Amino acid sequence: MEKKYNAFSDELKRVFGCRVHRISVDAGFSCPNRDGTAGNGGCIYCGGKGSGAHGIQSGVSPAEQIEAGKEVMTRKYKAKKFLAYFQAYSNTYAPAEKLKRLYDEALAVDDVVGLIVGTRPDCLPPETIALLGEYARKTYFWLELGLQSPLDRTLEYLGRGHDFASFAEAVRACKREGIRISAHVILGLPGESRDEMLSTATVLNDLGIDGVKIHLLHVMKETPLAELYTRGEVPLLERDEYVGLVCDFLERLRPEISIQRLTGDGGRDHLIAPLWSLRKFEVLNAIDYELERRGSRQGSAFYVRE
Ligand code: SF4
Structure with missing residues (x-):
């Protein structure tokens, strides 16, 4: 079935002429x-x-992690091209010289055609943004930035340690350097109405975000959220509610925004709930069928505001 949204995998095929696989890297960063x-x-x-970074090999160099990932993906999928995905913790949380060394090491591995770097808005001082701008000009590059929600009361509840204004400021500073940004958002956060969740799409449109990763709220073992969930304080979405919400969200997004994820990836060993999310392909298929049933697509309900 033809995708009714601007799937990242399709962009990669257009740019590189084949499927490109992401290899997650743990470069030993921490998080502020x-x-x-x-x-x-x-x-x-x-x-x-x-x-979202469980399962990454740590304690070995980025190049070794990528080589190991390449071997698995080449065997399993006959993969030929790869993106190095600095995913674990906050991957700009170090001096710019160290970042440059690590990113260059990853890019020097054969068949690595670009970089994805995940971080927080408070880990982007000017010299780091300048460095990332260089990569944006010389290679295929995405910066992933955690937002989760544009509502400050939700960010406080989540313990994010930054507010929406700092996210927006980081986005503007990165965009001045020509860096493409993919924002992470979570749908189904406690205390948010459906309208509030959907208005996040408008916020992303207005900020000129280039890509989005949509997650559902996962309750993972050994987290403060797990304690709240055990006490009955965290209502979670049923699968069909989530599917409907994602479709509504996609309809409101600008059509050219790259859709880089539509459901979370909790991991069987660590996930407490919702267990339906483990059947990821069923969720993705349900989203495709729902958009088809509606006769809608990404951007159907998007309009340019005066
Ligand atoms: S989810 Fe929050 S605490 Fe965890 S690495 Fe990201 S920013 Fe840090």
């Missing part, structure tokens, strides 16, 4: 929201290694 700089406990949903 864990080491006491912005906070101590981390975001309430964050499992080990940062949200």
Whole structure:
């Protein structure tokens, strides 16, 4: 079935002429929201290694991790081209010279055709943004920036350790350097109405975001969120509610925004709930079928505001 949204995988095929596989890297960074700089406990949903980064090999160099990842993906999928994905924790949380050394090491691995760097808005001083701008000009590059919600009360509840204004400022500064930004958002956060969740799409449109990763709220083991969930304080979405919400969200997004994820990836060993999210392909298929049933697509409900 033809995708009714601007799928990242399709962009990669257009740019590189083949499927390109992401290889996650743990370069040994920390996070200011864990080491006491912005906070101590981390975001309430964050499992080990940062949200969504379980399963990454750590303790070996980026190049070795990428070589190991290449071998697996070449065997399994006959993969030929790769993006080095600095995913674990906050991957700009170090001096610019160190960042340059690590990113260059990753780019020097054969068949690595670009970089994805995930970070927080408070880990982007001017010299780092200038460095990232260089990569944006010389290679295929995306910066992933955690937002989760544009509502400050939600960011506080999540313990993010930054507000929406700092996210917006980081986006504007990066865009001045020509850096493409993919924002992470979570749908289904406690205390947010459906309209508030959907208005996040308008915020992303207005900021000129280039890509988005949409997650559902996962309750992972050994997190503060797990304690709240056990006490019955965290209502979670059912699968069909989530699917409907994602479709509404996509309809409101600018059509050219790259869709880089439509559901989370909790990981069987660490996930407490919702367990339906483990059947990721069923969720993705349900989104495709729902858009088809509606006769709609990404951007159907987007309009340019005066
Ligand atoms: S910013 Fe990322 S790595 Fe840091 S605590 Fe939050 S989810 Fe975890």
